[in-house]
Amino acid sequence: MALTVDKLINDDRFCGDNVFQFVAFLPFALLLLVARVFLALFLWIASIILPNKSAVRQMLSTLACWTFGVYVKTKGTRDPRCSVMVANYVSCLDSLAASHVLGTISLRKWKVPPFFASTLGIRNAAQFVRKQHFADCPNKPVLLQPEGGPTNGKGLLKFTDWPFQIGNRVQPVAITVERLFTNVTVHRQSDARDKFPWSDALWFLCTPVTVFQLRLLPPLERLDDDDNVFAARLRQTLAEALEVEMTEFKWEELNRGSTATRREPPAELVRLARQVKEVLPRVPMRDIMRDLSVTRSVDVTITNFLEGVTPFTPEPSDAPTPSTSQAQPRYVTPVPTGVFPKSAKERQLSFQEKKAQMIADARKRYIERHGLSLALNNC
Structure with a gap:
């Protein structure tokens, strides 16, 4: 951890x-x-x-x-x-x-x-x-x-x-x-x-x-x-x-960081918790909030849940089993270009792509670990 x-x-x-x-x-x-x-x-x-x-x-x-x-x-x-x-x-x-x-x-x-x-x-x-x-x-x-x-x-x-x-x-x-x-x-x-x-x-x-x-x-x-x-x-x-x-x-x-941790508003924790919830939909929100109150990091909290560092009881899933005729999956892993962008705007876009790739990889690991039957893009 x-x-x-x-x-x-x-x-x-x-x-x-x-x-x-x-x-x-x-x-x-x-x-x-x-x-x-x-x-x-x-x-x-x-x-x-x-x-x-x-x-x-x-x-x-x-x-x-x-x-x-x-x-x-x-x-x-x-x-x-x-x-x-x-x-x-x-x-x-x-x-x-x-x-x-x-x-x-x-x-x-x-x-x-x-x-x-x-x-x-x-x-x-x-x-x-x-x-x-x-x-x-x-x-x-x-x-x-x-x-x-x-x-x-x-x-x-x-x-x-x-x-x-x-x-x-x-x-x-x-x-x-x-x-x-x-x-x-x-x-x-x-x-x-x-x-x-x-x-x-x-x-x-x-x-x-x-x-x-x-x-x-x-x-x-x-x-x-x-x-x-x-x-x-x-x-x-x-x-x-x-x-x-x-x-x-x-x-x-x-x-x-010690001062910022004490003064961080609850609204910020809620925003971070929603990001974690998008990646790990079966993790209860109260468990996410409790872990985020310690880590203050979306990436670390996701890793804690995926690796079993922070225990939780999965919520029941209401999503039906997808068929082959369904539309393309929502989460797609972007392919990195391998080229360092020149402008600040391009670098920001590159950062967002890397962040999206990381979240998609974490979601894939979570689904494979818990044996969920969801469609994944294999690209």
């Missing part, structure tokens, strides 16, 4: 099955929040007073993990020859987890106080100079998350442009996050790449523990690949390690 935008985002914070357990946990969560706010104030004062030494930074990183309830598990071995590491994007505190166990620096455009950025292992990408960094900190690799924004971990977004030329040897890192009761990241209309998601961080303070697992994969060599080919290899390696599908969505499209 193809992934759609709504399957890559979380619109709601609660993710558990037992609401009563979550309600009973809320008083404890509020007490935990108050205690961790005081711990955060101590962390802020300590980051200002204490000198910028490696041992002090490690202590502050540990204190930050206690503050946010972050517990990190690692698998695999870090390659000391890799100055660049590439990971998927799951939460706003991925950088803290990686910095704590791997000593990495993460590039962000967030406008946050300097002490906060330093504690989380963040450096502003606009102020980052690669050559100067590796001259000053040769043992501190850079962590890149080229998806541009977080998902719920069910798919891998299309990589954005790199902030600088990546090296010839890069180590991929697969990140997964587990937490009880609440989702780690929730998409909102106000989300922007340069704004730190404070509401997500607040829920870290309320949660007893959030478990990060960082799986360090074998390094990849560039060989003769350019940046685009090398990035595609990295993305494929991460997707296979996470056992998720690679999508063609960018984070900006994902974030716009």
